[in-house]
Amino acid sequence: MNTKRLLIIGLVVLSLLTLTTAALARSPRQGQASTLVEVVREATEGFQDVEDAQAAGYGLFHGCVSSPEEGAMGIHYVNGDLVGDGALDAMQPEAIIYEMQNGQMRILGVEYVVIAEAWHATNEAPPVLMGQLFNYVSSPNRYGIPAFYELHVWAWERNPNGIFADYNPNVSCEEYNGESAMDETSP
Numbered sequence: 001m002n003t004k005r006l007l008i009i010g011l012v013v014l015s016l017l018t019l020t021t022a023a024l025a026r027s028p029r030q031g032q033a034s035t036l037v038e039v040v041r042e043a044t045e046g047f048q049d050v051e052d053a054q055a056a057g058y059g060l061f062h063g064c065v066s067s068p069e070e071g072a073m074g075i076h077y078v079n080g081d082l083v084g085d086g087a088l089d090a091m092q093p094e095a096i097i098y099e100m101q102n103g104q105m106r107i108l109g110v111e112y113v114v115i116a117e118a119w120h121a122t123n124e125a126p127p128v129l130m131g132q133l134f135n136y137v138s139s140p141n142r143y144g145i146p147a148f149y150e151l152h153v154w155a156w157e158r159n160p161n162g163i164f165a166d167y168n169p170n171v172s173c174e175e176y177n178g179e180s181a182m183d184e185t186s187p
Contacts, residue, residue: 036090036130037163040110040155043091050105053077053096061095062143064173070161071169073152074099074108075176083148086118088129097152100175108157108171116147127151132164 047053058077066072074097082094093110100106114127116136127134127149134149141147152166159168 037155039090040153047096048107050098058096064176066173067167070167072171072173073167074171083113088114088127099171109154112151114149
């Protein structure tokens with residue numbers, strides 16, 4: 001074989017190896033995360049305006065949640081009926097998260113929440129939604145609710161800490177001046 005042909009074959013093999021390596025590097029978890037973000041965006045497209053969320057049964061819960069070291073979770077609008085039902089549905093998040101920015105409420109993402117006792121009435125393992133394991137929050141907690149599982153999904157705001165991190169350093173409670181802002185030092 002001539003040198004030119006060997007060079008072409010070598011480049012083709014190298015290209016195939018590079019593509020295969022890139023495909024393998026994308027883990028199933030990353031694919032599931034992208035899919036869950038897409039589902040959250042579809043489920044909350046109609047809640048860009050907080051008044052639409054309120055009309056659908058979501059109400060303000062504990063104002064704006066922040067941490068001096070980690071940023072903020074934002075302003076949670078929670079549907080109490082969904083929190084207490086012991087079930088999870090990707091298309092019906094229990095909480096929708098907003099941030100007051102330039103005098104306007106802007107959607108950031110959601111928080112899926114299920115009371116631990118209600119969940120374990122019909123499930124042995126902790127909740128998992130589209131491949132994402134929930135975090136457990138014991139009681140007593142600063143929210144004053146029974147032990148629960150939660151999963152944040154930052155579908156509308158990039159979070160450098162990760163799509164599923166609780167706090168987002170890009171989010172602030174600075175402009176929020178409504179009902180009791182809750183920071184990490186709150187009981």
